[in-house]
Amino acid sequence: MSDAPPLRSFVIEALTDLGAAVSDGDPLVWVQAPESVQRDLEVPARFALSFDPERSRAFEAELVAPGSYFLERLVSVVTRRGRWDVSQCTVSGTEWISEALRESGLDPETGVSSRVDGIEDELLLLFAFRVTLVSDEKREGFHLVAVSLVDGSTWPVDPDRTDRELMPHPSPEIRPDLETAYRLATEFLHLATGVEVEQFRTRSLGLLEEEVRRIFGYFDRTIDGLRESDPGGSQDLLRAVMAERDRRLTEAVERFDPKASASLCSIRGILVPTARLEIEFPDGARTESRLDAWSRRLRSLACGMCGGTEGPWRPSRDGLRCARCAATQAESARPRGHPRSDTPRRGTRAGEASARASRGSRARSRGASSGRPRP
Amino acid sequence: MSLPAREPPPSADASLTLRFDDSDRDVLAKAFRTPGDGPSAWRLNREAHRISLVDGFDRLLAWPVLQGVTRYDHQERTALRVLRDMRGRAILADEVGLGKTIEAGLVLKELAVRGLVRRALVLTPAALTDQWREEMETKFSLPFAVLRSVRDWDRRPFLIASMDTAKREPHRGAAQARPWDLIVVDEAHRLKNRLSLNWRFVAGLSKKYMLLLTATPVQNDMEELFNLVTLLKPGQLHTYDRFLERYVASPDRRVPMRVPELRGLLRDVMVRNRRGIAFTLPPRRVHSLPVRLGPAERRLYDDVTEFARDAYWSASGRLPWTARLTLIVLQREIGSSTFAVAETLRRLSQSPLFRMDERERLEELRHEAVAISTNVKAARLREFLRSADEKVLVFTQYLRTLQYLQGVLETDGYRVAAYHGGLSLAAKDAAVRTFREDRDIFLSTEAGGEGRNLQFARTVVNYDLPWNPLRIEQRIGRVHRLGQDREVHVVNVWAEDTVEANLMELLDRKIHMFELVVGELDLILGNLDERRSFEDLMMDIWVLREAEERRSALRRLGDSLVRARAQYEQVKETNETVLGDSGEAVSA
Numbered sequence: 001m002s003d004a005p006p007l008r009s010f011v012i013e014a015l016t017d018l019g020a021a022v023s024d025g026d027p028l029v030w031v032q033a034p035e036s037v038q039r040d041l042e043v044p045a046r047f048a049l050s051f052d053p054e055r056s057r058a059f060e061a062e063l064v065a066p067g068s069y070f071l072e073r074l075v076s077v078v079t080r081r082g083r084w085d086v087s088q089c090t091v092s093g094t095e096w097i098s099e100a101l102r103e104s105g106l107d108p109e110t111g112v113s114s115r116v117d118g119i120e121d122e123l124l125l126l127f128a129f130r131v132t133l134v135s136d137e138k139r140e141g142f143h144l145v146a147v148s149l150v151d152g153s154t155w156p157v158d159p160d161r162t163d164r165e166l167m168p169h170p171s172p173e174i175r176p177d178l179e180t181a182y183r184l185a186t187e188f189l190h191l192a193t194g195v196e197v198e199q200f201r202t203r204s205l206g207l208l209e210e211e212v213r214r215i216f217g218y219f220d221r222t223i224d225g226l227r228e229s230d231p232g233g234s235q236d237l238l239r240a241v242m243a244e245r246d247r248r249l250t251e252a253v254e255r256f257d258p259k260a261s262a263s264l265c266s267i268r269g270i271l272v273p274t275a276r277l278e279i280e281f282p283d284g285a286r287t288e289s290r291l292d293a294w295s296r297r298l299r300s301l302a303c304g305m306c307g308g309t310e311g312p313w314r315p316s317r318d319g320l321r322c323a324r325c326a327a328t329q330a331e332s333a334r335p336r337g338h339p340r341s342d343t344p345r346r347g348t349r350a351g352e353a354s355a356r357a358s359r360g361s362r363a364r365s366r367g368a369s370s371g372r373p374r375p
Numbered sequence: 376m377s378l379p380a381r382e383p384p385p386s387a388d389a390s391l392t393l394r395f396d397d398s399d400r401d402v403l404a405k406a407f408r409t410p411g412d413g414p415s416a417w418r419l420n421r422e423a424h425r426i427s428l429v430d431g432f433d434r435l436l437a438w439p440v441l442q443g444v445t446r447y448d449h450q451e452r453t454a455l456r457v458l459r460d461m462r463g464r465a466i467l468a469d470e471v472g473l474g475k476t477i478e479a480g481l482v483l484k485e486l487a488v489r490g491l492v493r494r495a496l497v498l499t500p501a502a503l504t505d506q507w508r509e510e511m512e513t514k515f516s517l518p519f520a521v522l523r524s525v526r527d528w529d530r531r532p533f534l535i536a537s538m539d540t541a542k543r544e545p546h547r548g549a550a551q552a553r554p555w556d557l558i559v560v561d562e563a564h565r566l567k568n569r570l571s572l573n574w575r576f577v578a579g580l581s582k583k584y585m586l587l588l589t590a591t592p593v594q595n596d597m598e599e600l601f602n603l604v605t606l607l608k609p610g611q612l613h614t615y616d617r618f619l620e621r622y623v624a625s626p627d628r629r630v631p632m633r634v635p636e637l638r639g640l641l642r643d644v645m646v647r648n649r650r651g652i653a654f655t656l657p658p659r660r661v662h663s664l665p666v667r668l669g670p671a672e673r674r675l676y677d678d679v680t681e682f683a684r685d686a687y688w689s690a691s692g693r694l695p696w697t698a699r700l701t702l703i704v705l706q707r708e709i710g711s712s713t714f715a716v717a718e719t720l721r722r723l724s725q726s727p728l729f730r731m732d733e734r735e736r737l738e739e740l741r742h743e744a745v746a747i748s749t750n751v752k753a754a755r756l757r758e759f760l761r762s763a764d765e766k767v768l769v770f771t772q773y774l775r776t777l778q779y780l781q782g783v784l785e786t787d788g789y790r791v792a793a794y795h796g797g798l799s800l801a802a803k804d805a806a807v808r809t810f811r812e813d814r815d816i817f818l819s820t821e822a823g824g825e826g827r828n829l830q831f832a833r834t835v836v837n838y839d840l841p842w843n844p845l846r847i848e849q850r851i852g853r854v855h856r857l858g859q860d861r862e863v864h865v866v867n868v869w870a871e872d873t874v875e876a877n878l879m880e881l882l883d884r885k886i887h888m889f890e891l892v893v894g895e896l897d898l899i900l901g902n903l904d905e906r907r908s909f910e911d912l913m914m915d916i917w918v919l920r921e922a923e924e925r926r927s928a929l930r931r932l933g934d935s936l937v938r939a940r941a942q943y944e945q946v947k948e949t950n951e952t953v954l955g956d957s958g959e960a961v962s963a
Contacts, residue, residue: 007426010419010422010423010426013415013419014419014422014423017413017415017416017419053439053440053441053442057442057800057801057804058801058804059801060799060800060801063439063440065439065440066426066436066437066439066440066488067436067437067439067440067484067487067488068439068440068516069516071426074423075423075426075427078416078419078420078422078423079420079423079424079427081412081416081419081420082411082412082413082415082416082417082418082419082420082421083402083405083406083411083412083417083420084402084405084406084407084411084417085411085412085413085414085416085417086407086411087414128420128421128424130424130428131393134491136462136463136491136583136584137431137432137462137491138429138431138489138490138491139429139430139431140428140429140430141428141430142421142424142425142428144421159421159425163414163418166414168413168414174407175407176407178403178406178407179403182399182403186393186395189393190392190393193393197391197393198390198391200391201390201391207462214608214609214610214611215609215610217610218605218609218610218613218614219609221613221614221617222614222615225614225615225616244578247579247581248609250581251581251582251583254554254581254583255583258391259391259394260391260392260393260394261393261394261395261396262393262394262395262396263395263396263398263399264395264396264398264399264402264403265420265421265424266402266417266420266421267402267403267406267407268417269407
């Protein structure tokens with residue numbers, strides 16, 4: 001919950017959006033609620049909110065805090081609304097293209113030249129997912145995934161990103177292929193959460209294994225002890241102990257069995273000008289890319305070392321590098337004063353091949369584990 | 376789900392796959408086919424989801440929503456340790472008075488806020504069910520209900536049941552047939568015997584998390600500790616034979632061996648906070664103010680008592696439960712004041728619970744009561760207050776007594792802050808605030824008001840005495856708590872030859888209850904081999920017709936209490952030997 005937006009502004013905006021008249025005074029927030037809000041939130045026509053428990057008691061105001069009844073009801077109402085929206089990103093001129101290239105580290109100063117082959121409107125689809133991992137604990141994450149149906153590319157979007165550049169767009173004529181976009185988004189989500197899900201699974205199963213071992217150890221030794229002390233003893237007693245063991249094992253499995261689920265919270269269509277670019281790198285390589293005015297992400301680029309698709313980029317004569325790999329490369333290139341390693345160095349053909357092979361293996365294994373092909 | 380022996384746990388060799396919610400289809404089917412709610416609603420949807428995300432147990436989320444709970448570091452540390460390190464299964468074995476119930480409530484609330492607990496069962500001794508319900512509701516806003524019928528197992532996801540009721544059919548089967556997210560067992564030392572119905576009942580409950588609360592995990596011998604830990608985590612203390620061999624000095628099973636090693640194992644499953652110097656409360660001083668009732672009050676008291684005895688032993692034998700309860704109330708009220716009893720007499724004189732001749736007697740008693748305007752106890756209280764030069768808390772059980780006292784004391788020139796159940800939360804807060812600021816007397820009907828800090832005062836007057844000793848303890852606990860650095864004075868006003876005089880004999884003279892540490896009384900009363908409440912015991916003695924019978928019954932109960940206290944002292948010592956400094960000394 002550390003990345004959550006401030007509670008006070010959220011509550012005020014949410015109530016206002018629901019049609020309530022809100023007056024933010026210190027220390028209380030006063031609310032005049034229309035009938036629908038009264039019904040949905042189980043509140044009177046006029047009531048006060050407090051974000052401080054002591055003041056909530058003193059002024060008999062509804063308390064707003066994690067776990068409070070009011071906040072739970074408000075969240076429930078708000079998450080039932082706003083499940084889709086279409087907005088438009090309006091920009092003037094073509095300045096944004098050179099700005100985006102510069103921010104991505106791909107401008108003439110870095111030896112990259114680019115040509116705009118055309119600008120067209122494109123519909124990006126933004127899928128908001130809530131990912132929940134549960135065993136005997138719970139971990140949740142919120143993911144925004146952008147999908148382009150034009151080139152099939154997908155990428156993550158920062159949930160904190162503001163909506164300043166967006167305008168409401170009348171949507172009746174928008175009929176995107178949601179099935180395909182959803183499939184692409186879920187495939188991306190599988191990959192994006194793969195490491196975290198796997199770590200969660202490993203941890204949960206580790207705990208389960210430990211529990212199961214302890215239960216077997218205890219009950220087996222108890223059963224052995226009973227048999228030794230009284231070889232012709234009651235079978236009923238042994239059966240009871242075994243039944244207790246099985247019940248405990250069942251309980252352990254139910255407790256630690258990891259589950260991972262995702263639910264689609266909302267979808268947003270964003271109509272955005274998108275430039276088709278041809279980019280030439282310092283090593284002479286050329287590629288076609290697409291750049292939209294909202295996400296300003298250059299698509300179809302991949303780091304020559306890690307295969308990542310996240311900029312900013314550091315073009316060099318050795319090929320395109322993401323900023324992180326470029327930094328690592330620079331670090332490892334420093335003289336260390338020790339004998340040269342036999343390991344092929346990154347940036348050489350042998351090194352890149354080796355890196356690709358290991359990436360491919362990891363990717364294949366993840367793809368296989370999720371049961372879906374990698375996009 | 377059943378697991379055949381020796382098979383690896385499910386999904387051990389398969390990967391974990393994100394499962395997408397079926398409701399996604401609904402969103403996809405509707406999106407862009409109808410007008411949306413606008414960009415603000417979309418953004419707020421996103422923020423609402425983010426606000427409600429849960430990520431492990433990095434911190435306690437529930438603190439801000441708790442009502443009237445003072446925040447103590449040791450309780451916060453305990454809750455986090457139970458949630459993170461012990462994964463929701465622990466023995467909470469704090470020394471008495473350090474707030475095991477609050478710690479359990481904290482853990483429960485945190486799990487509930489995170490959506491990990493949707494069904495919880497609290498098992499307590501019968502006498503504590505209502506207290507638990509009240510605490511869970513008022514402090515933690517958890518909608519617990521006390522088990523009343525077998526249908527409650529289906530209807531109530533948050534249930535409090537007495538262990539004695541729950542462990543017997545038809546409740547036993549109903550409880551064990553359902554999965555529980557959390558089981559809390561209060562006074563868990565009652566699970567000391569692996570062969571007992573209690574132990575087998577709790578072991579047979581299907582549960583994800585479990586909290587066992589006891590200040591004294593070891594009652595008589597080391598086997599009890601083994602049984603308790605094994606209930607929670609079988610194998611933690613090895614098998615029974617191995618446990619005896621390694622940790623128990625034969626032949627005396629009360630004496631532990633390899634204590635440091637044993638304590639190491641216990642640390643994985645048990646939290647035991649101990650009173651550090653900062654948590655050692657100053658002593659209590661008890662002052663007894665007996666009075667002899669005036670002629671009119673005495674006559675009314677005796678007449679009401681006679682009526683109660685007659686009705687109690689009516690021709691049809693012992694009264695039904697509701698009528699018996701009514702008589703207890705009547706007898707308690709007359710012990711408070713004539714003002715308290717008058718209204719009940721009026722009501723009962725019209726009640727079909729009683730025969731016509733009884734109703735006529737009740738009406739006569741009412742006339743007798745309303746004709747009395749003097750009050751000897753009030754006079755004694757005023758005399759005491761004249762000698763007091765500090766703020767004083769005066770407790771009474773009844774609103775009518777409170778109203779009478781308020782009038783009398785204000786006439787005397789005292790500034791009184793009145794506090795009772797009819798006040799709104801804000802008015803209660805205001806009463807506490809004004810008492811702190813400029814009032815002389817805090818006049819309260821509620822032993823509760825828990826969590827409100829009143830320890831700036833240090834004198835508690837029991838204008839009347841609740842028959843439930845735990846209620847008296849709660850009253851004293853308003854000032855005798857952390858933050859109190861001065862000696863506390865407990866002043867008991869009581870009339871001779873009344874039930875309250877008997878109470879004083881038992882609680883003060885026999886077991887020195889007023890000098891105990893908060894929480895110890897529960898354990899002593901728990902050692903009484905009695906299934907009836909203390910109130911019932913008092914009434915049963917009081918309604919005996921012959922004075923000698925009453926005296927000898929009182930003597931027997933007194934002896935039982937003395938034995939219960941001695942047993943508690945012995946148990947305390949044993950636990951100190953076994954667990955000793957295995958926990959953490961709490962500082963303020």
